[in-house]
Amino acid sequence: KLNIEFLKKNYKEVEKPEGAISIKNDVGMAPAFFINGIAAFPGVPKELYNMFPKFLKYYTESYCENVDPIYIKDIVVSGIPESILEEKIKVFFTEPNIEYEFLVKDYGIIVRMQTLESFKNTVEKIKEKIYNSIGKYIVTEDEEKIEEKVCNLLKSKNYTLAVAESCTGGMLASTIVGLSGVSEIFIEGLVTYSNESKINRLNVDKNIIERYGAVSKEVAEAMVFGLKAKVAISTTGIAGPNGGTLEKPVGLVYVGLKVKDKIKSFKFNFTGDRERIRRKAVLHSLFELYKMLEEDE
Template sequence: MKCTLVLVGTELLNGATIDTNSIYMAEELNKYGIKIAYKLTIGDSLEEIIEALKFAKKNSDLTIVSGGLGPTDDDLTKMAISKFLNKKLIVEKDELLELKEKFKNLNIKFLDKNHKEVEKPEGALSIKNDVGMAPAFYIDDVVAFPGVPRELFNMFPKFLEFYSKEKNRKVDPIYIKDLIVVGIPESHLEEKIKKYFTSPDIEYEFLVKDYGIIVRMQTTQVYKNTVEKIKEKIYNSIGKHIFGEDKETLENKIVNLLKSKKYSISIAESCTGGQLTSKFIDVPGVSEVFKEGIISYSNVSKVQRLNIDKNIIDTYGAVSKEVAKKMVLGLDTDIAISTTGIAGPTGGTEEKPVGLVYVGIKVKEKVSTFKFNFKGDRSRIRQKTVLHSLFELYKMLEEDEQ
């Protein structure tokens, strides 16, 4: 079964509001095996909403509308749906009384325009709003929800349960398996694994993220075993570049490894300015293994806080493998990471361009340094430094024999 999401609101188009509703709806729809075929974002225009409804009705089984159910003049969704379906708008007495009671309980004056919040096309089924004012409604395979996220989150599951029963659908949830890959360019990655996707029932795509590339495989539960077989082949091909699956993160996996090995960790950051430390602090329970994070941004800090000989900095420069190595040796935990680089946009030279980064990693007595030449703006270079620091540490920990 296919559906179309119609997101209504000029604020979604001009950047004033970030769309989170469609992400939530997609996750809930997956549970019922309903695939999103199209997602349309429409401004507060009666004509444009009607055109979106026409497209959705023609190209999908179910139309889901979010936004534009409020009491103000720019809330036009109900009028658009009523015109599209050729149904007059009505107000049911019990729903109006319930709405007025909500206003009374909140000590808010009820205005004539607030009647609009319980208007709906004649024959529509209302979906109770437990956390807000306007109920959602469903009619002729069109369902409309308020755009306020918490109100949508309250009503959407109730609607899906009702809808699956009404249609007497056998639920076959959508199954998604993500493999998170680091260290292979997207084009090379595809060349290595596309040969495994021969089944028309398995869709796959690549999602480039700051922390790596997600290989996403999507199907329904009935083909889950087929996905698992494909996954095994991918591991056999590029397993050393796969650091996790689904919601796993490098920092979580590293913290779990540190706990299992009873290792402690400290970090000395220059170019990343605390971003690497923040990744670890985000992990619940990290206090068992994390000692400290030092932002030794200046050369003076590197000398005073990490005991690096000033002559080494003068000879090789703060951005060098020698300094990266000394930074981790200045930390007294089992595991240590250091970052030093030129994030830009200025400060680069022909010999040491913007994007040059050195990462130092200490695992017990073994110390390694890694050189990278990243492309992008200041933020992107720092993000890449954090990612590759985590990945190199993860590999060293896996190789470590306690």
């Protein structure tokens, strides 16, 4: 009886207009459908994500056989304000067959060029000009992740990596171990959240903490010095929403980096909520490490 009642109440979820093409829903009940140039999808995000790629595949195979495909080139930039970025590269955006836009993300700014496949070579020439102008700020292209670039470079140099985290609380280590094959280079990740942990696990001098505070370049550098891998990253900061002061506001993060015997630190003032600040700290630390590794000989 219960099963019959359930089916009757949900008939409407599987109804579609006569003659419509159904798109299978693998994670829910209601299918998407397509009819007379109109596509309709359930609003549940996971169901939309499941069906939309199937619809695109069906549509392109059925209706786009002789159409010039769309070509998109994304260049991910970090460490430069959007206004300055625009001033430096807008002179290259003169080709009428290409659409240009800036997309601001937590990890930086996406410079997107969208056109048709037949104009791909033109986009590549513009990309080369952008590299010549702001190459030191470019993080990745398209779907490539900065953690992949870092780990591939570490493998090529046969370097090991360890991380010590305070404000990022394991997010950096999690980002790194999300990559397949990272066990070749990743030794350990420590969450040294308290002052005591920094002192006991990383041998940070308590006098340094007392003098400069846990959120400082001195402590960030001492944290990486306490890691035994050839390459190391540390993070210490104030992710908020509480804990900030006028001198050290919410969003202040110090990143320590070590490549062999060379140690550097970087100061950032991030904006956003707690999660965004932590995520920005992770991505910017990896970006700065990548640049440092490129300079390493």
